[in-house]
Amino acid sequence: METKVTAVNGHGHLTIGGLDTVALASKYGTPLYVMDEDAIRANCRALKNSMDAHYHKKGLVLYASKAFCCKRMYRILNEEGLGADVVSGGELYTALQAGFPAERIYFHGNNKTADELTMALESGVGRIVVDNIAELELLGALAKAAGKTASVLFRIKPGIDAHTHNFIRTGQIDSKFGFALETGEALQAVAAALKTPGIRVAGIHCHIGSQIFDIDPFCHAAEVMLGFAQQVRAELGYTIEELNLGGGFGIRYVAQDDPKALESYMEAVSKVVLGFCETNSFPVPFICIEPGRSIVGDTGITLYTIGSVKTIPGYRTYVSIDGGMTDNPRYALYQSAYEAVVANKAAQQKDFTATIAGRCCESGDLIQENTQLQTPAVGDILAVLSTGAYNYSMASNYNRVPRLPVVMVRGGEDSLAVRRETYEDLVRNDV
Known part of the structure; x- marks a missing residue:
């Protein structure tokens, strides 16, 4: 092959x-x-062009740094106009050392340390993706002490079965990541954040798994997340501005693998997003995706x-x-x-x-x-x-x-x- x-x-x-x-x-x-490198750049451009086309240039492709991280990679991403998703202080430090713009960095992780959150605040990262209530409270205290405001997304578990390996399924209720919808904790977390000094609620985030070939789980996740955004508006009077739908697009490792073209994912999911917003008179949020493997794998x-x-x-x-x-x-x-x-x-x-x-x-x-x-x-x-x-x-x-x-x-x-x-x-x- x-x-x-x-x-x-x-x-x-x-x-x-x-x-x-x-x-x-x-x-x-x-x-x-x-x-x-030419192929990496071609993948970056294909994703960016598709995002711009389907969301009318109101979106951002964030490269999932955990797939492959070094200073050269961040320079490529910067030149191609992408953002970066980092999941540790080490990835954040590498990006900053490569001269990557902090405002295009989104900081993830299910157990960020106080030192990592302080680094993120001091460097001015674009978004911090909050995973749990303890982290929200810690971030609020650090931001208040530093006289800064942290723009946050909430990681939500949409309850989607992505038909992938158990170790790389992340969207189900018993995942270690994020807030569950079924228990009401996701809504409670947004409500708490809206009252927390030093915190600005920017949006919500999900990631359902990795190496996924089916398009339907991504479409379903978008529906669930938009439904939650609608609930936030109805019950808390707050309109979510940003929706990050994560990554997980599969690639071909062996001949039997049959990945869909990245354009297919983008087109299908954008139809769900735009259709939902039109039907429910909901403002179309700024859309982010987080491909990693599909850019470099x-x-x-x-x-x-x-x-x-x-x-x-x-x-x-x-x-x-x-x-x-x-x-x-x-x-x-x-x-x-x-x-x-x-x-x-x-x-x-x-x-x-x-x-x-x-x-x-x-x-x-x-x-x-x-x-x-x-x-x-x-x-x-x-x-x-x-x-x-x-x-x-x-x-x-x-x-x-x-x-x-x-x-x-x-x-x-x-x-x-x-x-x-x-x-x-x-x-x-x-x-």
């Missing part, structure tokens, strides 16, 4: 953004993340060097690579499906069944099991596709393995976006 950023060249090698992955592996070493690959091919007769063959769960923990966590290619044999047929094993001292350190590859050999370069999201951002130093570098490809040129960690980096904070 080729992706939107990969192809096979005349040497039979896998390419990304037109560049030979075998040559990139030789130049930068492995393991290595490679991302197509299928723009990246990871390159490894095969260190051994170990066959256990009658059982399986392990193809061992010089990376693993430290750079891609998603198979260990979710049994996530990936497509893999022997990059220097990409033109050949896949005729070999293998389990891709990582280098960690951990039996669960696998990337895929019983997957099809071109016949592998020691020293071959293995590429795992669609690793642009939740790989670098979820990487760890387990077994004291240094984190990988990130190379960006743009206009047929490659450049380093994140340096490879060194052993010295690993001990830098040890005392």
